[in-house]
Amino acid sequence: MLPCPVPHGDDVTIADLVAAPDHQQPPLKTLAHVEFQLRVLGLLCAAAANGPTKLKTPGSLDVWARYITLQRGSLQCDACQSAALDVADSITTLVADGTSIRRMRNQVFHGGPTPQNVDLDALHAVVSANAERIVGIHEHGHVDRLEPFFLPINGELGALHDYSEACANYWPRRGPATDVTRTEILEQLQRLGLQSNDRVLENFAMDIEKDLRGFAERDSILALIDPPQPIMVRWDLRTSGGTVPRVDRFVVTADQARIWQSESGPKSYQAFLAEICNWKLLKERLLEQLDEQVALEGSIKEELFPELKQKVPHVPAQVRLAGEGGEATITQACQRITEQTGLYSSHTNLITLTGEAGSGKTHSLLQFARESLTQEGEINPLAIYISSSGASANSLDTLLDARMARTRILDKSSVLALCRAGLAVLVIDGFDELLGFRTYDNPLTGLKPILDALRGRGTVILSARSSYSEARLRQNLERRNALEWPPDVQTLELLPWKREQLKALVGQLSIDDVQREIPAEVQKLLTTPFFCLAFAAWTRSDEKSEFLHFVVDAYLQRERRKLTGQGGSLFGSDVLADIFSEVAELIARNALPEVSEEDLELAASQALERDLTKEEKRRLIALCGMSAEWAEEELSFRFTHLAIAEQFLARQVVRLPLDQAAALLFTVPVSALCAQLIVSLYQAEHGQAPTALIAALQQKVNEVDTYVSDLPGAISLGELWAHVHATATTPRAARRITVEDLQLGGSGKVSLHEAHIQNLVVGPGVELALTASRIDRLDLSKTTGAALVGDSYQQVLEMLVHGELATGQSRIKHALGLPTDTTEDVDEIDNFYLTNIALARGAIVINARDHAPAGDKRLDWVREYPSTAWQNFLRRMQDEGRIILERVNASGPPKVRLRLMEKND
Structure with a gap:
């Protein structure tokens, strides 16, 4: 690592540029300031490079975040590079009902509704932290010269906003942007290789050429750009009857809308693409293919279940979209997805449909695709369903070409063009079957060609056949930032059926x-x-x-x-x-x-x-x-x-001799479902519960010298014990069981030794004795604290009892009505109160005499501990200078306002 440069003194102007606005400023202005902060940091990275830069003006929130991520290496110290990455990543912070800064900005600044219930505290925390990091980076002195990225504008420092061959535009913190036409500044910017805003039409023309490759005769596209005239494109459209020569013209409006100048008048660019792909005929042919796939799925059901002679009715599946509260039908969720398909975004929306085997992923995706293809009226986004089941293709590229060949309209290039334009949602069912296990170690390898072609646009829905593949996909998508065009990943979880x-x-x-x-x-x-x-x-x-x-x-x-x-x-x-x-x-x-x-x-x-x-x-x-x-x-x-x-693993356990079955379970951890199947099959085969099998497995686990809770045998033992002994009506015991969810019912005393349980529910009539165990969460809501024998509570991290969720030994003892020694738990008490004070909204006003809450229900957390604990806490914090109490004018008994001070190191 290079030594950090010596800081230089004049950081006032940069600090003023990025300083956090007033806390009460409207959220949209604060949103705009986040983008301005990223612009300033991006320009500092460019200035620190001391040479040509890949900077493109005017840029946007996502563009600046990506630029900082890629160019932070010009800040030649690890601390500054890390701080720069934190600023770039700040746009993913959630600030309103699961909505990130990036998503809110893209939605609002491109015509969408203003989100409700914006968390002003969270938003202000982001701009404050960003300001502190950017000033710190500048103070380290990586930039020798701010010009031409920053210039004095009417006594203030202005940041470069836009650049063309005729002028450069600079934006100060306050006041309007100013055009600068000084020759030396423009020459400096030109030498740095900045792209000017004259490329708006060029970029549109490049996108048109790229989109037309899926519809045009090869090498027939000729685009002419002569501002301010419209873009003119001469090309030959491929049809089933031959090629048709065309001349089309396009413009970009003042609000950046892309318009096709058709013979009947101006229309959207999407309308142009819909016309050249013969929208109505395309939907008909896609629907024909889809109906064949639906019929195939139906024939599979008939083969599996010939008893169901009549057509199996459609029952809408329920799903949960990550980041959104509540549940919705698959139709409603997919409708929301398609509504957002046409909205501006610099990231491809990659949605992974997850669900356990047999949950109906294929059926749900087919239903979604069919509904999109049968809509009447306007040009609505359609779902292009691609099944990899039985495919001989070895990549998404070849699969798309193969599946679209029958339409005689689309191929891979034209499908991706429709996706980029928001006219289609690409649905790939059984993604893991296409890539196979070897490639699925890194599923991004298979996705990269598609994501690169979409270039931060469009929507793709993926499903995997197996839960293993889903897990691999989610794990690898966490490293998506390594891609040139990282997608915005969401999970659409297919929920288990309810009784209705x-x-x-x-x-x-x-x-x-x-x-x-x-x-x-x-x-x-x-x-x-x-x-x-x-x-x-x-x-x-x-x-x-x-x-x-x-x-x-x-x-x-x-x-x-x-x-x-x-x-x-x-x-x-x-x-x-x-x-x-x-x-x-x-x-x-x-x-x-x-x-x-x-x-x-x-x-x-x-x-x-x-x-x-x-x-x-x-x-x-x-x-x-x-x-x-x-x-x-x-x-x-x-x-x-x-x-x-x-099921077959359970069958294997049941068909093996007892000692071999126990040996298998000792080396292979079984799931809750597999344990359930073992118990059921064992009962059918032997006429009794597998108590002998559990006893044999228990003996093997007991004989382990160095025991760890993730021992495969302990997991198998825990799941089997939960299905056989959990609801017995006699005293029972277990040692070294590991299980996620255990519900104790029936009656009698249950003794658990060296157990590791994530969620333990105790029913009425059960006594629980714990020794040398770890219970992450104990639910006593169906009984009372009296169900715990002796000091069993000491094995519990979190307990739900008497309607109260208690975390930590002190609060658990308090919830159980046991005496607590506050002097032994000072740190725990201090942390509890400090956390709640920091999270409190608004002023904390308490009585001056006994420091009790002044009738404010929001301060009920003060009463979690005895009043003496609260009073002693305040006294300690005042002595340390971390809290001050200020008198306030109010009616009734004297009151004071509690103010939390920053701790001096």
Whole structure:
């Protein structure tokens, strides 16, 4: 690291430029000042470079943030570079109902509504912190000369706003912008390589040429730019009947609107693109393709559940869009997305649709696409649905070309042109199936060509088939800032079905015996559409088997029909189930979502207890329950549904001898769903709960010398114990269990030793004894504090009891009515009060005599501790000079205002 330069003295003017405005200033003006602060910092970075710069004027909030991020290296010290990055990242701060500064600015400054409930404190905190960092950077002396990026304007320092060959425009902190025509200044700016604002038409023309590549005959586009005349474009439009020569003219209005001068009058640029792609015909052809995909999905349901003879009704899915409160139907959420598609943004909107296996992601996306294509009237954005299922393409580029070929209108380039213009939303279903496991280690590799082509515009919706792939996608998108065109990422979470949705489906399917008693584990499965349909088919069938067996059999029957040889079926249902069970164990042991072709053959050999024949090997890869992909030059296989993989892993545990099953569970952590399936299948197979299996696993966990809470066996033990013993009516104990959610019901004493539980709920009639354990959150809302035995509360980090959420030992003891020693918890008490004082809105006024709140309900937190603790706290803070009490004029008893002072180091 280079040594930090010695600071120089004159920082008054820069400090004045970026200083935080008055706290009461209207939020829109403060928003504008955030952009001005980034401009000043960007210009300082350019000045520090002492040479040619990639600076483009006039710039915008996002442009300046990106420029600072890329050019902060000119500040030759780590501290200043880090501070500059903090300023650039400040635009992501949420300041109004989940809305960031960037999003609010882009919305308001491009014609959108002004957001309500702006958090003025948060907004002011951003401009204050930015000002402090920028002044600190300037004080370090990285800039030897402010000119020509900053000039004195009427006694104030002005920052460069815009530049052209004729003049440069500078904006001071106060007053209007001023044009500067001094030759030496313009020559300096020209030598620095700044781009002038005459490029507005050039940029538009470049975008037109790029968009037309998807519609024009190759090398036929000729754009002529001669300001102030309109842009004229001569080109040949490709059609199914040949090429059609065209001449089109375009202008940019004073408010930066891009206009097409059509023969019938001025129209939007979007209207031009809609005309050249034959909008109505395009929608018809896209709808034809979509209906084929819908029919294919329907045929799959018929194969899985032939009992459902009638058409399966549509039940709207509920979703939650990250950053927005509440829930909405998938239709409502996608409508909001399309409404924002045409709004200005410097980042491509990348929306990932997430949901557990079988939750209906494909069905929801198909429904969204169909609704967009059947709208009448104006030119509304349409959804272009691309399924990667069964695709032979190895990239998004080739997949787009392949899927659009049948329209005879669009290709990859024209699809992206419509997306850039806000006329289309690109929907890619099963993104992980296209890229495969090898590329999915870094999904941005597959996305980058599309994001680069969109250049910060448009909207893309992605879905992944597996929860593993969703997690990898989310993890890698956190590093999106490394991209040249980083997207703005949002998550659209497909929520589990509620009881009303279940009733809507089974009601429309006229299931007569739906009122039969349903086991609890089955009810939980019904929150996903796949299992709900399976349940509907099960109730209409003549099968007497358990529901879970029915689901597995439905899959096995489908796979067996696909695996036919010259002499009929190659594998029976039982053998096929054994193969899947062996594969599920291999996947679980390897902690990977897939197995190689060699491993698949090995699993089949183990299930058959013999080597495979050549025909069996050849036909084995046709397993539809396992999707095949190329990875690292070889085929790999994975289950098409995570839930199916969980079922077969549970089946493998149940079919193994007791000691082998316990050994498997000791090395492989099972999920709550898998544990639930193990219990159900074990009961069906052995006629009793798997208590012997739990005991064998408990013994293995107990024998571990160096125990850690994330031990796989402890996780498996915790999930199984939760499903078998949690609601018993007799005393029970467990040691070394790790579980996310545990609900203790029934009755009797429960003793947990060395347990690690995230959320523990205790029901009435249960006593809980904890030793050497860690409980992140204990819910006693259904009982009382008396349910805790001895000093069990000492193992708890947070407790909900008597309607109060208590955090920390002192507050937990207080909530339980136990004596507390305030002298032992001074730091905890001080931190509690200081935090609440800092978060308080408005003045804190208290009685002068006893310092109690003066009837202000907002100060009820003062009473969290005894009054003596509050009074002692105030006395300590006054002695340290961190709090002062000022008398105020008010009616009634004397009062004082509490003011928190900055601590002097």
